[in-house]
Amino acid sequence: MKNNHLGPLIGIMTAQKRNGAITGNGPLFIELQKKLISHGGISFIFTSEGVHDDSIEGFTFLPAQENWIKITVPFPDLVYNRIPFRNYEQAEQSQHVFQILKEKNIPFFNPCFIDKAELHFLFKNHPILQNFLPETILAFPKKDLFLFLQKHGNIYLKPAQSAKGKGIYRLKLIENNEIFLQGLKRNENFPTFQAFWEHWEQELTSKHYLAQEEIDSAEFEGNRFDFRILVHAVQNDYQITGIGIRQSYHQDLTTHVPLGGRLLPYQLLQTNEHDEFIQTIVKHAGKVLSDELGFFGEFSIDACVSDSGNYYLYEINSKPMSFDETEIETRKIEKLCSLFYQITNF
Structure with missing residues (x-):
């Protein structure tokens, strides 16, 4: 309990389609709600259209009834930005909401989608991360x-x-x-x-x-692979929540699973060198992002090792897709809820 109310009250900001329907990662929102309720907190989802001077209209999930209900609530203790579209996040109305949160001293993460060019030039000036960037x-x-x-x-x-x-x-x-x-x-x-x-x-x-x-990536059983790394903030540091391997399979242009890639367990290819590289980029990338762009409570990294043994960091995603590995998704929910409590001091 804090300031005589139970909590924390977590607002999850998402987007509204042109037809008025709310969109976003529904399964994630539901699992976060269940976990928060089990610890005495509660969450709701909302869009910029539902934000008023002293209240927010949104929706909360009722696990017992397995349905969403519309609610009007005061401003939350923290806002978790899960807006799925760049143009919606960059729109004037969404930016106005972020400004209101700053004025009310309400913490929020993650602040924005990451532009690949901006990311590259930020990391290019970092004494350690610059060593892992493809030209x-x-x-x-x-x-x-x-x-x-x-x-x-x-x-x-x-x-x-x-x-x-x-x-x-x-x-x-x-x-x-x-x-x-x-x-x-x-x-x-x-x-x-x-x-x-x-x-x-x-x-x-x-x-x-x-x-x-183009990096000639290392191969496993004839097909190239790379790393997908999920990261969360813990206290004043960043920690690995999970690592998955994505391998090109039906085509060799990308390893993304929806585009024909396949999953492999990290343990199958794990080495001390891989571990050391991943720990290094996680620690430094998280600090650079938060120092330069605003606080990032979570992100994922796409990286690889070349066939000659050199390591490369391709890109960072500020709105990580769901991992197909259920154990990583479970840890993700736990890490996010712990972060909610840590930031709000409940």
């Missing part, structure tokens, strides 16, 4: 991209603001300076780089694409 540039202007492609031969093109492997392409310089573009749903050949640029310039510039050297 990366903005995919424009034309001359810079062409020189980068000439240098590496094979590169990836990635939108600065995307997730789940969407919009990723592999660009290859092949014989006679021909260009081959490989995507998940389409492949294209171009007789010259100029022909490629004329076709793709608008896409690359409007979506702020990055160009990244």
Whole structure:
């Protein structure tokens, strides 16, 4: 109990679709509610449209009835940002809510989606993390991209603001300076780089694409793999909640499971070197993110080891997808609830 009320009262901020329906990670919200109730707390979900001067309209889940009910509540003790869409989070109404939370001294995390370009340049200036970054540039202007492609031969093109492997392409310089573009749903050949640029310039510039050297990832049983690492804040540090292996299977462009990748247990490939690398990037990445962008209570990391034994940090996700490993998801709920209590001092 704090200030004569039970709690904590946790607000989970999500999004509203154009038809008025509430969207977001329903299973996560339900499991958090069950765990919080078991410890004397309670949660509700809300969107920016439900925020008023002195109260918030939202929904809370009743485990006994297994349904959601609409409620009006005072401002919560903490807000957990699970808005699933960048454009909704960046909208003026959502930003206004974040400003209100700051004015009322209500803690919230995570502050924002992470832009891949911003992340790269933040880490590039870090004395330790810079050692684990694939060479990366903005995919424009034309001359810079062409020189980068000439240098590496094979590169990836990635939108600065995307997730789940969407919009990723592999660009290859092949014989006679021909260009081959490989995507998940389409492949294209171009007789010259100029022909490629004329076709793709608008896409690359409007979506702020990055160009990244292709890393020859280590393989297991003939297919490349990488690490998915879930991280949570604990006191003034960051700790690993779980590690999964994602392996390319039906295609080799990405290891994302919804796009044809498959799961492997980390224990199958675990080494002391892997452990040391992961511990290092978790500790430093969490501190850089929170120092530069605002407090991150959780995030996930995509990383890999190359076939020559070098380690690379690809990207960080501030709204981690659910892990298919049930034991990692269970620990995630426990870590989040512990963090809620830690921050609110209940």
